[in-house]
Amino acid sequence: MITHPFTYQAPTTIEEAVRALGGAGEAKVIAGGHSLLPLMKLGLAQPEMLVDLRRIASLGEIRTEADGTIAIGALATHRVITHDQTVRAKLTALAEAAGEVGDLQVRARGTIGGSLAHADPAADEPAPTIAFDATIRAVGPKGQRDIRARDYFKGTFETALAANEILVEIRFPAQPARTGSAYAKFAHPASRFAVTGVAAVVTIKSDGSVERAALGVTGAAAAAYRATEAERALTGTKGDAKAIAAAAAKAADGITALSDLVASSEYRKHLVTVYARRAIERAIERARA
Numbered sequence: 573m574i575t576h577p578f579t580y581q582a583p584t585t586i587e588e589a590v591r592a593l594g595g596a597g598e599a600k601v602i603a604g605g606h607s608l609l610p611l612m613k614l615g616l617a618q619p620e621m622l623v624d625l626r627r628i629a630s631l632g633e634i635r636t637e638a639d640g641t642i643a644i645g646a647l648a649t650h651r652v653i654t655h656d657q658t659v660r661a662k663l664t665a666l667a668e669a670a671g672e673v674g675d676l677q678v679r680a681r682g683t684i685g686g687s688l689a690h691a692d693p694a695a696d697e698p699a700p701t702i703a704f705d706a707t708i709r710a711v712g713p714k715g716q717r718d719i720r721a722r723d724y725f726k727g728t729f730e731t732a733l734a735a736n737e738i739l740v741e742i743r744f745p746a747q748p749a750r751t752g753s754a755y756a757k758f759a760h761p762a763s764r765f766a767v768t769g770v771a772a773v774v775t776i777k778s779d780g781s782v783e784r785a786a787l788g789v790t791g792a793a794a795a796a797y798r799a800t801e802a803e804r805a806l807t808g809t810k811g812d813a814k815a816i817a818a819a820a821a822k823a824a825d826g827i828t829a830l831s832d833l834v835a836s837s838e839y840r841k842h843l844v845t846v847y848a849r850r851a852i853e854r855a856i857e858r859a860r861a
């Protein structure tokens with residue numbers, strides 16, 4: 573039950589939503605409600621006004637632009653992203669991560685914008701978002717700005733988004749030919765959140781060697797991160813089992829790993845290396861297919 577009083581607005585344009593968010597009192601955007609409403613029921617969030625985005629139709633769109641950029645609207649649900657043919661073909665790791673979120677009900681209501689704005693350290697979609705080098709587009713009272721996903725996740729439930737900004741879309745640049753990607757996850761046995769999730773995006777050369785590698789890791793640290801040591805170790809190799817194992821072994825280098833009842837920090841670091849190996853293997857397989 574939600575015990576504190578609040579008002580509610582459901583604007584039909586982004587401009588109206590930004591105005592409502594900047595109005596008097598503490599206002600919060602609501603999208604799928606699958607993170608915000610549980611917090612409100614627990615009394616951990618007590619906004620004075622909810623600004624519901626769901627009547628802004630354009631925020632649900634997924635479109636491919638002339639230069640190959642895939643722009644995913646903030647209101648695209650995890651379920652839509654899982655099944656979208658373009659996302660499955662071009663951003664496979666993202667489709668896989670969305671398909672791993674919670675259960676059917678959560679995937680049907682929860683949105684990618686909500687997930688990235690909420691920034692739970694165990695959320696799935698941040699991993700492919702940083703691995704694909706996406707850009708987060710936000711609109712606030714001063715207009716529009718783009719934030720590199722790598723600079724966006726600041727810590728647990730902490731992002732570069734200002735309180736008066738709305739995340740409107742996530743922009744994924746076109747990937748080069750011979751690129752494959754995959755997401756591998758160790759799920760929490762009850763909630764299905766990621767104890768560890770790794771997204772790998774690998775581009776190979778015509779001789780099969782690794783031209784470029786990007787690894788986004790979630791669940792292991794306070795915020796999703798790029799495993800740069802592992803990326804460096806994989807780049808330029810033949811992408812064989814030995815090179816993959818050596819690179820994956822570096823995927824938790826330098827992090828302060830989370831620790832809880834499900835996994836100690838030492839075990840989490842181990843999981844990162846195992847799931848990095850699995851994600852890289854599948855990404856390379858797909859890049860070569």
Ligand SMILES: Cc1cc2nc3c(=O)[nH]c(=O)nc-3n(C[C@H](O)[C@H](O)[C@H](O)COP(=O)(O)OP(=O)(O)OC[C@H]3O[C@@H](n4cnc5c(N)ncnc54)[C@H](O)[C@@H]3O)c2cc1C
Nearest residue numbers: 603604605606607608674682683686689695696739764765
């Ligand atoms: C039982 C359960 C299991 C779950 N399991 C997983 C899991 O395995 N993996 C996983 O990744 N997630 C999981 N989730 C979380 C789920 O993915 C949520 O859908 C997601 O975290 C938030 O999306 P939402 O659209 O529901 O956002 P809301 O709950 O509506 O909002 C969340 C926060 O983001 C802000 N916000 C939302 N949209 C915007 C926007 N466009 N611009 C600015 N701020 C915005 C809100 O103000 C609020 O602070 C689970 C949730 C539940 C209830």
